[in-house]
Amino acid sequence: MNNRCPTALVADDEPLLRKALVRMLAAAWPELNVVAQVRNGREAVEQFEALKPDVCFLDVHMPGLSGMEAARVIGRRAHLVFVTAYDQYAVQAFEQGALDYLIKPVEVERLEATIVRLRERLLAAKPLPDTTALLSLLVEHLRKDAVPAPLRWVHVSIGSTLRLVPVEQIDFLRSDEKYTLVAWRGEDGKPGEGLIRTPLKDLLGQLDASHFAQVHRAVVVNLRAISHVTRSLNETAHIHLKGRVEILPVSRSYLHLFRQM
Known part of the structure; x- marks a missing residue:
């Protein structure tokens, strides 16, 4: 050199x-x-x-x-x-x-x-x-390697800021056109949200299936974040979250996840 x-x-x-x-x-x-x-x-x-x-x-x-x-x-x-x-x-x-x-x-x-x-x-x-x-x-x-290693955190963009969010803090993920919206709750209990470029379908295989479930073609929820689920007359349902105002849809295809309610 x-x-x-x-x-x-x-x-x-x-x-x-x-x-x-x-x-x-x-x-x-x-x-x-x-x-x-x-x-x-x-x-x-x-x-x-x-x-x-x-x-x-x-x-x-x-x-x-x-x-x-x-x-x-x-x-x-x-x-x-x-x-x-x-x-x-x-x-x-x-x-x-x-x-x-x-x-x-x-x-x-x-x-x-x-x-x-x-x-x-x-x-x-x-x-x-x-x-x-x-x-x-x-x-x-x-x-x-068809099954990627489980995610430990996601890199979320909030404007020009990059935030590392531990997966266990995520409340739900939702497809948002070309991006995936990540909604989480920090250690202080305050909710936050930001975007990642990874499609929701690509994230699914990296999430712990015992804690995360797809409930709609565009929504994945952390089961630990659910407060309660309400059934609708048209064979769908809605998920209410702990400490959040968002209400998530459950489509007919995923209603079986909540049959025992």
């Missing part, structure tokens, strides 16, 4: 998370020049080929070409760091000593430790290890 500033690419399909990581990198690694910020694996590969950055921070789960698949294309030409909400793949890679990873939400201490390793590797200027076989294995694991 010569005396020039190291360069990096950051890939994440969530704009607020991508920008947050770039800000954290600027604070913890001032000499690093982030030359590209991209939204998916395809753009990551295109920008890598154009700019040849030294380090690539790749979100594992991106639409289209995943971070793992993009890493397989990039191969030994850059130092790779995976950024993921699910650690089973990245931990396996990290334990091999060839790759590094960050868990969302990214913590400063973990990022700083990763930067120390990256600096050492860049300074050593040794040939990068061949991770082709390992990346291929991880891509296959990613494709076969």
Whole structure:
């Protein structure tokens, strides 16, 4: 490595998370020049080929070409760091000593430790290890994993602010055109709401079925948040929530969930 500033690419399909990581990198690694910020694996590969950055921070789960698949294309030409909400793949890679990873939400201490390793590797200027076989294995694991790890929190946008909401605080989720509205109650008991880009149907498989139930094609409710349910004459029902004014519809298809009331 010569005396020039190291360069990096950051890939994440969530704009607020991508920008947050770039800000954290600027604070913890001032000499690093982030030359590209991209939204998916395809753009990551295109920008890598154009700019040849030294380090690539790749979100594992991106639409289209995943971070793992993009890493397989990039191969030994850059130092790779995976950024993921699910650690089973990245931990396996990290334990091999060839790759590094960050868990969302990214913590400063973990990022700083990763930067120390990256600096050492860049300074050593040794040939990068061949991770082709390992990346291929991880891509296959990613494709076969039909059930994502249970959600622990969601990243909710409130204007220009990003809030991390623990799943257990969520009262209900409702489809809202291109977004999903998340309604929660904080530790102070005050209700709040915001939007996420993940479709409701994609969230369903990641929620604990013993606590969350779909009650309408556009509504999922936390069963622990229900105060009572009222039946209607047309074989539907309405859910009343604890401490909230919203009343949620229960369609005929899901009425069986409340047969015993």
